[in-house]
Amino acid sequence: MQHPNGLPKKVVLKDIRFFSETGTRLVYESDTLPGSSGSPVFGMGTCEIIALHHSGLSRTDDQNRVLTRSGQLATPETPDDEIDWIGNEGIKVSVIVSAVREATLSPDMEKGRRALLKDTDNIAPQLKQALPDQASVRSGVNNVVTAAAMSNNSAPSNVPDIPSSPKENTMDVPSSANISTPTAFIISALNKPETVSQIEAVLSVKYPPGIKLSLLTPATAVAGKEELFTFTTNFSGNAHEEAGKLAQVPGIFYAEADLPLYLNADTVNIIRKGGGPAESGFLFDDGYGTPNEDAFLKNYTVTAVSKFVAGRKAEEYRRWNWYATGFDKILLTQQTPASPHEKGIRVVQFDTGYTDHSKVAGAFDTDNDYNFLDNTNDALDLRTISLGKQPGHGTRTGSLLIGHDFSPAAGNGNCGLLAPDNYKLVPFRIAETVVIINRQQQLAAALDAAIAQGFDIITMSMGIPPTLTTARLAKKAYESGVIWCCAAGNSVQAVVAPAVFPGTIAVAASNPLDREWTGSSRGDTVDITAPGEDVLVPIWQAAGDHLEGFAYGDGTSYATPHVAAAAAYWLAKYQDQLRAPEYAGWKRVEAFRQALKDSARKSDQLPTKGFGSGILNAEKLLNTPPKPAGKLNNQYNGWNESAFLNSLQGYGEIVKTYWNKLHNAIFGTRRGNQESLTAISTPMSDSARMLESATFGKSRSAYESTTPATYPDLLQRFNTVQSIIENAAK
Known part of the structure; x- marks a missing residue:
């Protein structure tokens, strides 16, 4: 006062x-x-x-x-x-x-x-x-807890056996509040031994004794600073509501339940436009598709005319994305850019891992890859075993960075933007499919390793709704000077996490007409736009003998690697200048963001808002040196982080519920007698439903979370709630 x-x-x-x-x-x-x-x-x-x-x-x-x-x-x-x-x-x-x-x-x-x-x-x-004697109180509580635990152990167990890293199709949550299941929670607190001990003592009374907190990013955690911790306990009830109660524990700033979430990675059904891949149409992301070049040529030479397609040879229009971004002027001429490979610029891919499709065979760095699902040193997509050379999402997006110029597969023509530099891309496997992320802890572990191992750039072509964890991770990457290029999102309109946060570079998608891809997320947080609709990527042909092939696919997943490649060449060229102490930390990221925006190609075909500064122009970018460090602005200045996280804590259950239902509506295609993903059976908690009612009004009761709603209803509601959360930061 x-x-x-x-x-x-x-x-x-x-x-x-x-x-x-x-x-x-x-x-x-x-x-x-x-x-x-x-x-x-x-x-x-x-x-x-x-x-x-x-x-x-x-x-x-x-x-x-x-x-x-x-x-x-x-x-x-x-x-x-x-x-x-x-x-x-x-x-x-x-x-x-x-x-x-x-x-x-x-x-x-x-x-x-x-x-x-x-x-x-x-x-x-x-x-x-x-004031009672505190030792007596603690002894009494421990006796009660121990007696309860012994009683539970002697009773018949009805706790399902859930592995620590659940695999696909594990979206179902027990509908009975009486079933206790292992539940992971993520909290933020000061990284101080005394604080951690105090929180552990409280949690060991609240839950079965012996709760221990683990740092979510131990390699990069700073003593005395606010950091993320995780713990797992057997719990029955609504986990999101329990997370809200955890935030009331002294020493805990924010908390969230770490439950499976749908991934957003080009979510239109795979069979469209003649069969081109738009990722994730099926649960298993099997990479099937049908070559669709005839439809592609009709769209851009007859229905409409693209200067990157009409009148060009196949080897040109199949890599139209090069011409649209100016990469042709630095990679197809005598002008030789500084080599990211020779300069030691390190790029890591957060995705589903790699495969051995001929387009990328040998181009992934398998000496430094890692599988964060199983904690092994091999990020291989296991579905490729015994199934042939099956391209997964990581292969398709990775091909735009390191895909060979030559491939024996029919329809070859595109080439990875870093391939002329003989570059090898490090794959970090953080999700088994492009449908589900089982734990945010895997994303956190990948970021922790990327920062600790000195990677300069992260390319990530998938996203989730805004969460406490992704907000903290985005800021950690930013403060560490890592350029995190993120897909803006697909089909949900709102920019997804981590792209929605100030610390990342958010990428929207365009097409060969320099127009927006209609499925691209858009908003004020988008920094730049790059080719994402009708980009040529590897497939496994759905017909015939399942031979390797290529087709034109859609998604901000395909736009993101363009910006990561541009960042690699830009860092290589201005490496000496950027090594100066004044460019340490976030200023390195900000120097690239500013150069990226200043050099963007302004296109009259893009909407005036929501698509950043324009379309990526790699040639002009390389001729745009870093601004003086003193003239760079921290993106978190003016960002009301506490208000944002408070809003996220309050609306977190609602936004995640809408998100999962929205994506279930997208993914819910029939596979035999089953849905590809069954709907989550647990309704929202009473407190979340009250907040939902206050937000949308009782007259909209037909859209309540337990009542089936149409896709447009879910989309509108999700975007409204996300807008509330985003605006809290302003």
């Missing part, structure tokens, strides 16, 4: 969190203004004054020197918004009481001291008497 600089009273009831304490001070978040020192800090629920506000608290090095957000030493000239503020601090009232009690004062001040301490001295014995 403050009077900043003597102005009228302002009360802070928003963006407030307790962080930690020292012997003399409390550290907390609150929206204080200059001139608020000495203001009372109240404990919520009791309204007791627990501290007097003292100052803002900045991060310092081991010599107690103030640091900026990029990790550099601050100077007297450093603007306040570049200082790495980690909280506010207030002097504990208990310390002030002790100071008053112990101060050496003149005799004429003793009366005042006695008056100040009178109430404290009167109430303290009563408080001490009312």
Whole structure:
């Protein structure tokens, strides 16, 4: 409760969190203004004054020197918004009481001291008497918990056996609230031993004893900083609602249940436009398709005319994406760009792994790959075994980066943008199919490894709804200086995570007419657009002898590798300049983003909003040097992170429920007598349904989550809720 600089009273009831304490001070978040020192800090629920506000608290090095957000030493000239503020601090009232009690004062001040301490001295014995012995309390609780656990162990078990890394078609959740299942939760908290121990003690009382927290990104975690942790416990009930309760545990800032989610990776049915692949039409992502070049040529030489297709030879229009992005002018001429391979620029792909289709055989780096599903050193897509050379999603998107110029398969013609550099792409396998991501922990582990191993660029052609975890991961990558190129999303209109967050490069999709791909997500968070509709990629032919082949497919999945390749060439060219200390951390990412936008090809065919700065222009990009570091702006300036995460905590269950139902409507194609994915059977919790009703009104009860809704209804509702969450950050 403050009077900043003597102005009228302002009360802070928003963006407030307790962080930690020292012997003399409390550290907390609150929206204080200059001139608020000495203001009372109240404990919520009791309204007791627990501290007097003292100052803002900045991060310092081991010599107690103030640091900026990029990790550099601050100077007297450093603007306040570049200082790495980690909280506010207030002097504990208990310390002030002790100071008053112990101060050496003149005799004429003793009366005042006695008056100040009178109430404290009167109430303290009563408080001490009312407080039970804490050791006895803990012993009693442990006895109850142990007895309950023994009772449960002696009873017949009806707990299903769920593997730690569930495989595909595991979207079903037990409908009975009485069935206890292993459930993973992700929380954010300060990475301090005492904080972790306190949280573990509370959780071990709340759940079966022995709960241990594990860092979600241990290789890159920073001591004393807010980090993500995970734990698994047997739990019955609504996991999303339980996550909301976890956020009330002292020391836990936010929490979410880590449950399976549908992936968004080009979600239109695979049989369309003559059979071209648009990914994910089937649960198994089997890569089947039918060559569709006749339809492609009709679309862009008869129905409409594309300057990248009409009048060109097959070897040209099959790689029309090169001409649309200016890669032809740097890769098909005597102009030789700096080599990412020779400069040591490292690119990693987060996807379904690799296969041995002839288009990419030997082009994936199988010495540094990793499978985060099974924790093995082989990211091979296992469905390729005994089935022939079957291209999965990782192969199709990867081919646009490292696909060979030559392939014996009929219809060959496109080539990977990094292939002329003899580049090898490192595949990280984070999902078994492009349909389900079983745990966000696998994505977190992949990012942790990518940062720790020094990768410069991540290309990720899949997404999920905005989550606490992806928000934190995007910021971690940004602060580490990793350029994370992400697909904007498909079919759901709203930009998906991680692309929706400020720390990533969000890529939308265009077609050979320089128009939008109608299935592309779009919005203010999109940075750039690249070819994504009717791009030539490898397939396994659905007819005949299942031979390797090629077809034109759609999706922002195919747009994203173009930007990753451009980033590799740009980093290689300006490597020496970008190695300067002033470009450390987020400024390296921001230098690329700014150059990317400044060099974009403005196209009258794209919508004026929602598709970033225009279409990728690789040639102009390479002639656009990094801006001076001092002129770069941190994308998280003005980003109200606490409000965003609070909104996400509140609406998280709703947005995930709509997301899964929306994608089930997309994926729910018949396979024999079964749906490819069965609908999630657990309804939303009562609290989520109340929030849903408040958001959409009782008159819309026909769309309640337990009632079947049409695809347009689900799409509208999902986009409305996501818009609420996004706008909270503004």
